Amino acid sequence: MKNRVETGSLTNGPIDLVLSCVDNYSARMTVNAICNRVNQIWFESGVSESALSGHIQILVPGETGCFGCASPLAVAEGTEGTIKREGVCAASLPTTMGIIAGFLCQATLKFLLNFGTLSYCLSYNAQSDFFSSYKIAINP
Helix, strand or coil: HHHHHHCCCCCCCCCEEEEEEEHHHHHHHHHHHHHHHHHEEEEEEECCCCEEEEEEEEECCCCCCCCCHHHHHHHHCCEEEHHCCCCCHHCHHHHHHHHHHHHHHHHHHHHHCCCCCCCCEEEEEECCEEEEEEEECCCH
Protein backbone atom coordinates (compact mmCIF):
# COMPACT_ATOMS: atom_id res chain seq x y z
CA MET A 1 0.00 0.00 0.00
CA LYS A 2 2.89 2.39 0.73
CA ASN A 3 4.04 2.08 -2.88
CA ARG A 4 0.50 2.77 -4.11
CA VAL A 5 0.31 5.98 -2.04
CA GLU A 6 3.72 7.14 -3.29
CA THR A 7 3.25 6.32 -6.99
CA GLY A 8 -0.40 5.45 -7.56
CA SER A 9 -1.64 8.57 -9.34
CA LEU A 10 -2.64 8.64 -12.99
CA THR A 11 0.75 10.18 -13.78
CA ASN A 12 2.65 7.54 -11.74
CA GLY A 13 3.57 10.13 -9.14
CA PRO A 14 2.34 10.64 -5.59
CA ILE A 15 -1.40 10.84 -5.06
CA ASP A 16 -3.02 14.03 -3.76
CA LEU A 17 -4.82 12.45 -0.80
CA VAL A 18 -6.11 9.18 0.61
CA LEU A 19 -9.83 8.58 1.20
CA SER A 20 -10.99 5.66 3.30
CA CYS A 21 -14.00 4.10 4.91
CA VAL A 22 -12.78 0.84 6.39
CA ASP A 23 -14.60 -1.16 9.02
CA ASN A 24 -11.99 -1.82 11.68
CA TYR A 25 -9.34 -0.19 13.83
CA SER A 26 -6.49 -2.36 12.52
CA ALA A 27 -7.04 -1.26 8.94
CA ARG A 28 -7.25 2.39 10.02
CA MET A 29 -3.99 2.10 11.94
CA THR A 30 -2.30 0.60 8.86
CA VAL A 31 -3.48 3.50 6.69
CA ASN A 32 -2.46 5.91 9.47
CA ALA A 33 1.08 4.49 9.65
CA ILE A 34 1.58 4.66 5.89
CA CYS A 35 0.19 8.18 5.56
CA ASN A 36 2.36 9.39 8.44
CA ARG A 37 5.44 7.70 6.96
CA VAL A 38 5.04 9.37 3.55
CA ASN A 39 3.56 12.65 4.87
CA GLN A 40 0.24 12.02 3.09
CA ILE A 41 -3.06 13.77 3.84
CA TRP A 42 -5.80 11.27 4.72
CA PHE A 43 -9.58 11.72 4.77
CA GLU A 44 -10.96 9.01 7.07
CA SER A 45 -14.60 8.17 7.65
CA GLY A 46 -16.70 5.64 9.47
CA VAL A 47 -20.17 4.71 10.64
CA SER A 48 -20.98 3.09 13.97
CA GLU A 49 -22.07 -0.54 14.07
CA SER A 50 -25.64 0.52 14.83
CA ALA A 51 -25.49 3.03 11.94
CA LEU A 52 -26.86 5.70 14.26
CA SER A 53 -23.73 7.85 14.11
CA GLY A 54 -20.74 8.48 11.93
CA HIS A 55 -17.79 10.78 11.35
CA ILE A 56 -15.25 12.12 8.90
CA GLN A 57 -11.72 13.18 9.82
CA ILE A 58 -9.12 15.07 7.86
CA LEU A 59 -5.69 14.00 9.06
CA VAL A 60 -2.77 16.19 8.02
CA PRO A 61 0.66 14.99 9.20
CA GLY A 62 2.30 17.65 11.35
CA GLU A 63 -0.83 19.83 11.46
CA THR A 64 -3.51 17.65 13.07
CA GLY A 65 -3.42 14.68 15.35
CA CYS A 66 -3.10 11.35 13.57
CA PHE A 67 -5.62 8.54 13.96
CA GLY A 68 -3.53 7.09 16.79
CA CYS A 69 -3.75 10.36 18.75
CA ALA A 70 -7.41 9.79 19.56
CA SER A 71 -8.10 6.09 19.75
CA PRO A 72 -11.74 5.05 19.91
CA LEU A 73 -12.93 4.20 23.42
CA ALA A 74 -13.51 0.56 22.45
CA VAL A 75 -9.85 0.18 21.52
CA ALA A 76 -8.60 1.99 24.61
CA GLU A 77 -10.68 -0.37 26.75
CA GLY A 78 -9.51 -3.43 24.78
CA THR A 79 -13.06 -4.37 23.77
CA GLU A 80 -12.92 -3.79 20.00
CA GLY A 81 -13.20 -7.49 19.16
CA THR A 82 -16.14 -7.97 21.50
CA ILE A 83 -18.29 -5.09 20.27
CA LYS A 84 -20.05 -7.08 17.55
CA ARG A 85 -23.56 -7.86 18.73
CA GLU A 86 -25.71 -10.61 17.28
CA GLY A 87 -28.61 -9.28 15.22
CA VAL A 88 -27.15 -5.80 14.67
CA CYS A 89 -26.75 -4.91 11.03
CA ALA A 90 -25.57 -1.44 10.06
CA ALA A 91 -27.06 -1.96 6.61
CA SER A 92 -30.51 -1.59 8.15
CA LEU A 93 -30.02 2.20 8.18
CA PRO A 94 -28.19 3.06 4.94
CA THR A 95 -29.15 6.74 5.16
CA THR A 96 -26.45 7.37 7.80
CA MET A 97 -23.87 5.80 5.50
CA GLY A 98 -25.07 8.01 2.65
CA ILE A 99 -24.90 11.12 4.82
CA ILE A 100 -21.33 10.35 5.93
CA ALA A 101 -20.29 9.50 2.35
CA GLY A 102 -21.75 12.83 1.23
CA PHE A 103 -19.80 14.72 3.90
CA LEU A 104 -16.61 12.90 2.88
CA CYS A 105 -17.19 13.83 -0.79
CA GLN A 106 -17.97 17.44 0.12
CA ALA A 107 -14.82 17.75 2.24
CA THR A 108 -12.77 16.24 -0.59
CA LEU A 109 -14.11 18.75 -3.10
CA LYS A 110 -13.54 21.64 -0.67
CA PHE A 111 -9.93 20.49 -0.25
CA LEU A 112 -9.19 19.84 -3.93
CA LEU A 113 -10.97 22.97 -5.22
CA ASN A 114 -9.79 25.12 -2.30
CA PHE A 115 -13.09 26.61 -1.14
CA GLY A 116 -14.97 26.89 2.13
CA THR A 117 -13.85 25.85 5.57
CA LEU A 118 -12.80 22.28 6.29
CA SER A 119 -14.04 20.60 9.44
CA TYR A 120 -11.12 18.45 10.54
CA CYS A 121 -13.38 16.13 12.51
CA LEU A 122 -17.11 16.17 11.90
CA SER A 123 -19.34 13.79 13.83
CA TYR A 124 -23.01 13.12 13.23
CA ASN A 125 -25.59 11.49 15.51
CA ALA A 126 -28.67 10.37 13.56
CA GLN A 127 -30.89 9.84 16.62
CA SER A 128 -30.77 13.50 17.63
CA ASP A 129 -29.57 15.09 14.37
CA PHE A 130 -26.60 16.41 16.35
CA PHE A 131 -23.35 17.51 14.69
CA SER A 132 -20.04 18.31 16.34
CA SER A 133 -16.91 19.66 14.72
CA TYR A 134 -13.42 19.95 16.19
CA LYS A 135 -9.74 19.51 15.41
CA ILE A 136 -7.82 16.66 17.02
CA ALA A 137 -4.66 17.95 18.67
CA ILE A 138 -1.33 16.28 18.08
CA ASN A 139 -0.46 13.90 20.91
CA PRO A 140 3.33 13.96 21.30
